[in-house]
Amino acid sequence: MKQPTISLDDLITAVETARDKVMADEVRSLVKFGIPKAMAQQMVAARFQQKVASDDAEGTEGEGPAWPDMS
Numbered sequence: 001m002k003q004p005t006i007s008l009d010d011l012i013t014a015v016e017t018a019r020d021k022v023m024a025d026e027v028r029s030l031v032k033f034g035i036p037k038a039m040a041q042q043m044v045a046a047r048f049q050q051k052v053a054s055d056d057a058e059g060t061e062g063e064g065p066a067w068p069d070m071s
Helices: 008-032 037-047 053-058
Strands: none
Touching: 008 037
16 A cells, blocks of 8 residues: 655645744743743744844844754
8 A cells, every 4th residue: 555645845844833833832931931032032043043033134144054064
């Protein structure tokens, strides 16, 4: 019996959705500990190597790739 396949776009969307949920849960947990929401978002974004919405306004165009070379 052949297993059903999914498209690469659907897989990427599922992974991004799961990542966003985990990040939101971590921000919520940090806010419960008394950390300001903006700082919690930056901390979590740094762990997941993501840009926070406020980072776009700072003009960080000269940075390296988002994912470092692990080889």
